[in-house]
Amino acid sequence: MAAISPENHGLRLAVRYAVLVLIAIIFVFPLVFMVMSSLKPDQQLLADTSSLRAFLPVGDVSLNNYTKAFQRAPIGLFVLNSVLVTGLTVVLCLLICSMAGFAFVYLNWRGRDLILSVVLATLIVPFETIAIPLLLLVSKLPWIGWEGITIGWLNSYRVQIIPWIADALTIFLFVQYFKGLPRELIEAARVEGATWFQIYWRVVMPLSGPVLATAAILKFLVMYNQYLWPLIVVQQEQYRPVMVGLQYFFQLNIAWGEVMAYLTMITVPVLAFYLALQRAFIASIASTGVKG
Amino acid sequence: MSSKLTTSNRAGWAFAAPGIVLIATFIIVPFFFAFALSLTNQRLISPNPTQYVGLQNYRDMLSVSVLRLAPEHDDAGLIARDADGAPVYPRVREITRNPDFPQYRGMREWFRVHTGDTAHVVIARDVVFMKALVNTVTFVLVVAPLQGALALGLALLVNQKLRGITVFRAVYFMPVVVSIVVVSLLWRFIYSPDGGLLNNLLSGLSFGMFQPVNWLGNPDTALPAIMGMSIWQAVGFHMVIWLSGLQTISPTLYEAAEIEGASKWQTFRYVTWPGLRHTAVLVLIVITMQAFALFAQIDVMTRGGPLDSTQTLVFQAVERGYGKQDISGGATISVVLFLMVLTISLVQRRLTRERA
Numbered sequence: 001m002a003a004i005s006p007e008n009h010g011l012r013l014a015v016r017y018a019v020l021v022l023i024a025i026i027f028v029f030p031l032v033f034m035v036m037s038s039l040k041p042d043q044q045l046l047a048d049t050s051s052l053r054a055f056l057p058v059g060d061v062s063l064n065n066y067t068k069a070f071q072r073a074p075i076g077l078f079v080l081n082s083v084l085v086t087g088l089t090v091v092l093c094l095l096i097c098s099m100a101g102f103a104f105v106y107l108n109w110r111g112r113d114l115i116l117s118v119v120l121a122t123l124i125v126p127f128e129t130i131a132i133p134l135l136l137l138v139s140k141l142p143w144i145g146w147e148g149i150t151i152g153w154l155n156s157y158r159v160q161i162i163p164w165i166a167d168a169l170t171i172f173l174f175v176q177y178f179k180g181l182p183r184e185l186i187e188a189a190r191v192e193g194a195t196w197f198q199i200y201w202r203v204v205m206p207l208s209g210p211v212l213a214t215a216a217i218l219k220f221l222v223m224y225n226q227y228l229w230p231l232i233v234v235q236q237e238q239y240r241p242v243m244v245g246l247q248y249f250f251q252l253n254i255a256w257g258e259v260m261a262y263l264t265m266i267t268v269p270v271l272a273f274y275l276a277l278q279r280a281f282i283a284s285i286a287s288t289g290v291k292g
Numbered sequence: 293m294s295s296k297l298t299t300s301n302r303a304g305w306a307f308a309a310p311g312i313v314l315i316a317t318f319i320i321v322p323f324f325f326a327f328a329l330s331l332t333n334q335r336l337i338s339p340n341p342t343q344y345v346g347l348q349n350y351r352d353m354l355s356v357s358v359l360r361l362a363p364e365h366d367d368a369g370l371i372a373r374d375a376d377g378a379p380v381y382p383r384v385r386e387i388t389r390n391p392d393f394p395q396y397r398g399m400r401e402w403f404r405v406h407t408g409d410t411a412h413v414v415i416a417r418d419v420v421f422m423k424a425l426v427n428t429v430t431f432v433l434v435v436a437p438l439q440g441a442l443a444l445g446l447a448l449l450v451n452q453k454l455r456g457i458t459v460f461r462a463v464y465f466m467p468v469v470v471s472i473v474v475v476s477l478l479w480r481f482i483y484s485p486d487g488g489l490l491n492n493l494l495s496g497l498s499f500g501m502f503q504p505v506n507w508l509g510n511p512d513t514a515l516p517a518i519m520g521m522s523i524w525q526a527v528g529f530h531m532v533i534w535l536s537g538l539q540t541i542s543p544t545l546y547e548a549a550e551i552e553g554a555s556k557w558q559t560f561r562y563v564t565w566p567g568l569r570h571t572a573v574l575v576l577i578v579i580t581m582q583a584f585a586l587f588a589q590i591d592v593m594t595r596g597g598p599l600d601s602t603q604t605l606v607f608q609a610v611e612r613g614y615g616k617q618d619i620s621g622g623a624t625i626s627v628v629l630f631l632m633v634l635t636i637s638l639v640q641r642r643l644t645r646e647r648a
Contacts, residue, residue: 013454017454020449020450020457023449023464026524027463027466027467028463028466030479030482030524031466031470033478033482034478047487049492050487050492054489096311099308099310100307100312103304103308104308107304107307107308108300109304109308110301112304112308115312122319122320122323125319126581126585126629128626129323130322130323131609131626132609132613132614132622133323133329134318134322135619136325136329136334136336137321137325162314162318165314167319168315168319196300196307200307221469225473227471227473227587227588227591228587228606228610231591231610243471246473246474246592250592263477263478266471266474270469270470271466271470274466274469275462278462281469286535286536288533
């Protein structure tokens with residue numbers, strides 16, 4: 001075989017990069033189009049789709065679509081609802097699932113192994129197959145609130161939060177991570193007379209930064225992008241999250257400029273968050289794959 | 293596991309209880325509830341008490357029969373033909389509404405095939421459900437292998453040692469963090485028949501030869517269009533899972549292959565692929581589960597249409613259980629869906645285990 005000449009090598013490198021860039025364009029163009037279109041009036045937006053202008057901030061560029069979108073729907077409320085539901089669920093999920101993981105790995109209790117296998121078996125149940133029976137269930141559950149005991153959780157924050165707090169994947173992530181921590185640390189703390197809660201809170205949690213980040217990112221993506229569940233359990237505008245709020249923009253003659261403005265507003269913060277922490281995001285997804 | 297630690301029943305239960313109670317209440321109970329509800333006529337709100345109906349819901353959804361129809365004959369004893377020369381058949385309605393055939397009552401034509409002059413008409417009690425079933429299975433059978441393979445291709449591509457490769461990795465993953473609802477609405481515009489980006493791109497590339505297509509409005513292209521978009525959105529996710537599998541393969545194996553003078557394909561076939569077996573099972577199972585759950589795309593883009601060509605099981609389960617408040621109907625579809633997910637993951641696991 002002939003040795004590869006430098007020019008040949010350069011050419012091959014150029015081809016490799018060309019392929020990579022071409023694929024990158026496929027993944028990015030709809031998102032660039034979304035942001036650029038949100039700045040244009042509908043007429044120009046439609047006219048621009050026949051040329052590369054669709055991807056450039058040219059012509060009659062303004063924030064008018066954003067103003068109009070705010071007039072059409074209570075966007076601030078939707079964002080607040082989403083932030084509240086997502087934030088509370090993520091925090092409670094980290095707490096409850098890490099405690100369960102701690103119990104499964106470090107504590108010896110009757111029924112532990114059986115229960116862990118039942119919990120992990122729920123990984124194979126897609127949420128979509130339990131959504132309808134769960135809808136009936138939450139419509140009958142009681143709640144104790146300011147008005148005393150009420151029946152039914154529909155149209156509330158709790159119906160969007162409580163069923164999502166504990167999940168098998170997050171517990172699994174904590175179990176895997178805790179198994180890898182040095183056991184001597186826990187035994188030493190035990191010998192020194194620390195309570196289990198102190199060991200959990202003062203020894204294990206401070207060492208769990210990576211798994212907390214992973215679990216938080218995964219849960220955040222699931223919760224913020226929630227659609228089917230809030231669609232069927234929340235009919236009142238007051239509790240609607242951003243994804244369901246999109247329905248204000250579906251209609252016979254869609255005002256595409258406003259739609260693009262709304263999509264941009266609910267997507268760009270997440271994309272910015274992702275780009276800032278992309279290594280952590282990708283590591284989170286990868287860690288779900290190391291089950292073996 | 294923790295033999296050195298003393299038994300601590302109280303602490304163990306105390307730590308695990310909140311998680312266990314939540315999973316039991318909101319996953320395990322509704323899961324068994326689905327089976328129970330599918331045997332009743334439960335509605336979301338109803339003045340009448342719920343009744344046990346046995347397997348009636350399943351019979352109503354899954355009943356399928358074939359009618360063999362001979363063409364009609366005219367007065368001269370010849371096969372009657374319409375203006376185009378095609379044989380004329382008795383109407384299916386005459387049989388399904390005929391009191392002599394009570395077993396066909398309420399069934400409708402799903403599709404028909406011809407052998408010679410005989411028409412074989414497949415009739416179903418619930419044609420929309422059958423279409424949803426077929427569409428869902430088609431979606432899974434196309435998307436799972438295609439998306440898995442494309443994701444592996446991308447993973448190999450971004451696993452190269454090149455300057456700036458992490459930027460490409462980050463970009464390919466970007467659609468994964470965008471909500472499928474947002475993506476669906478965005479692609480509705482890309483697929484739009486007038487002024488849609490896809491039509492404009494194709495006509496630009498073909499110098500105007502390409503005739504615009506109403507991608508989502510045509511029964512032949514609607515489901516493929518949704519498949520394409522779904523793959524675009526999710527392929528980065530599986531790329532990352534493949535990538536983590538690739539990085540567990542020891543570099544010494546690649547060095548050995550290089551010393552032996554293995555070609556690129558041989559290296560892939562005998563070093564990379566065997567090292568990815570566990571990852572392959574995981575990727576396939578996860579994609580299959582996600583594909584079976586197809587809902588948001590349908591709800592935002594087509595709502596099952598045109599002509600039921602994009603009906604899916606989850607869309608139908610929600611349409612009935614929530615839209616029509618027919619909880620038992622929705623639960624029955626959920627059970628059918630779960631049994632399919634279970635079967636396929638068991639089969640996938642078995643297949644890959646035998647080969648190992």
